[in-house]
Amino acid sequence: MHDRVWRTVRPLTAMIGIVLFWFVIGGLSGCTAAPILGEVSATAERYNPGRDTPLAISYEIGRSALVDIYILDANGQRYDLRRAQPRAAANDPYILRFDGSVPTDDPQVLRRLLPPGQYTLVVAARAADGNDSDERRLPLSIEGNVIAPPEIENLMVWPPVISPNADAIDDVAEFTYRLPVSATVNIEVQAPNGEIIPVVTREEEGPYEQRHVWNGKRPNGSLLEAGVYTYTVRAEDGFGNVVQRQGQITLADVGQPEARIVYSMIAPQRVMLGEVITVTIRVRNTGTVPIRTYGPPSGYEYTTDEVFSSVEDGIYAAQAGGFWRVGMDWDANSGGGPKRYPYRWAISPRPPEEWAKPFVEDFLYPGEEAEIIGRVRILQRETRMGFYVGLIQDGVGFFQDRTGRTIIDVGF
Numbered sequence: 001m002h003d004r005v006w007r008t009v010r011p012l013t014a015m016i017g018i019v020l021f022w023f024v025i026g027g028l029s030g031c032t033a034a035p036i037l038g039e040v041s042a043t044a045e046r047y048n049p050g051r052d053t054p055l056a057i058s059y060e061i062g063r064s065a066l067v068d069i070y071i072l073d074a075n076g077q078r079y080d081l082r083r084a085q086p087r088a089a090a091n092d093p094y095i096l097r098f099d100g101s102v103p104t105d106d107p108q109v110l111r112r113l114l115p116p117g118q119y120t121l122v123v124a125a126r127a128a129d130g131n132d133s134d135e136r137r138l139p140l141s142i143e144g145n146v147i148a149p150p151e152i153e154n155l156m157v158w159p160p161v162i163s164p165n166a167d168a169i170d171d172v173a174e175f176t177y178r179l180p181v182s183a184t185v186n187i188e189v190q191a192p193n194g195e196i197i198p199v200v201t202r203e204e205e206g207p208y209e210q211r212h213v214w215n216g217k218r219p220n221g222s223l224l225e226a227g228v229y230t231y232t233v234r235a236e237d238g239f240g241n242v243v244q245r246q247g248q249i250t251l252a253d254v255g256q257p258e259a260r261i262v263y264s265m266i267a268p269q270r271v272m273l274g275e276v277i278t279v280t281i282r283v284r285n286t287g288t289v290p291i292r293t294y295g296p297p298s299g300y301e302y303t304t305d306e307v308f309s310s311v312e313d314g315i316y317a318a319q320a321g322g323f324w325r326v327g328m329d330w331d332a333n334s335g336g337g338p339k340r341y342p343y344r345w346a347i348s349p350r351p352p353e354e355w356a357k358p359f360v361e362d363f364l365y366p367g368e369e370a371e372i373i374g375r376v377r378i379l380q381r382e383t384r385m386g387f388y389v390g391l392i393q394d395g396v397g398f399f400q401d402r403t404g405r406t407i408i409d410v411g412f
């Protein structure tokens with residue numbers, strides 16, 4: 001009996017098996033109806049950089065796939081354009097623009113233009129589940145002349161530590177380098193927290209020595225934190241070559257100097273021609289960094305015919321930005337040379353022999369206050385003179401301007 005049942009069941013099992021087989025095959029053929037990689041084409045087989053528009057490489061993806069696109073040179077060296085990029089099935093082909101340049105492993109050469117020669121363009125797709133793959137190969141000829149890539153030669157970023165605090169000591173960094181061929185240059189600095197500070201943005205530069213100055217601040221002038229920053233100087237040409245150099249620069253003693261004239265008095269208010277008026281000015285450092293100052297010292301006497309830049313053989317002429325002084329001026333002043341504030345004095349509470357550099361320069365430290373006495377002998381034939389005082393940073397501006405106005409009557 002057992003045997004008879006088996007004879008009946010066996011053909012049935014075989015029939016079910018056959019039906020199941022065709023069902024599975026039918027199902028599979030339904031899945032494979034769309035090939036993983038459809039048509040692959042390029043707009044041309046020849047490419048001349050600088051003359052031709054970039055090639056458009058078009059490829060169809062029938063099923064979800066990871067796509068590699070690369071170039072092989074005559075020696076079999078592989079240059080990846082895309083590596084394991086996921087691509088979804090799509091009705092329209094994907095397009096990759098190719099300008100003849102490829103990325104490289106050299107940290108100083110981000111992309112380089114392939115030299116003229118014969119190449120093979122490969123588009124390869126493999127199914128996301130790893131069970132199917134396909135690839136197409138197209139011949140590619142790069143034509144024209146060998147084009148010298150840009151370089152960043154003799155790059156120097158100096159000094160390596162800067163202190164952007166407007167004391168004229170290492171406040172800025174200079175980027176100097178030489179370009180052997182014209183290039184478009186970008187310079188940026190990255191903060192320890194990842195913030196990018198642009199220094200130079202897409203500047204066209206010729207084939208010669210270059211120099212840029214960074215003030216250690218954001219482009220809007222706001223201050224950055226002290227720390228170690230990474231600079232990147234990048235040069236690219238119109239052929240897809242991109243080179244870069246990187247290094248570190250340190251920001252220390254960052255700060256914004258701030259000071260205020262807290263009191264001033266000009267006296268006496270009635271003098272005879274040839275007599276002296278005295279201005280008393282008290283200045284306090286209200287900021288967090290020292291401010292740098294230089295002469296003439298408190299007590300120095302001018303005549304109305306003089307200006308700070310020409311007295312004492314010019315030793316007090318305005319120097320590179322950063323030095324602070326107090327000054328006095330009058331309304332109708334139209335004298336030559338530096339027209340504004342012809343009478344200036346150092347802001348120091350100490351006699352010049354006790355200055356940080358005796359008789360040369362000193363600092364007014366945060367919280368410190370200095371009283372400056374200035375003298376001006378009136379030789380100007382004006383009956384009424386409207387004097388005022390100001391706080392000056394040489395070459396930068398007037399932090400307080402036209403304050404403490406006092407009318408002086410001059411008799412003669």
Ligand SMILES: [Ca+2]
Pocket residue numbers: 162163164165166167168169170171
């Ligand atoms: Ca400084």
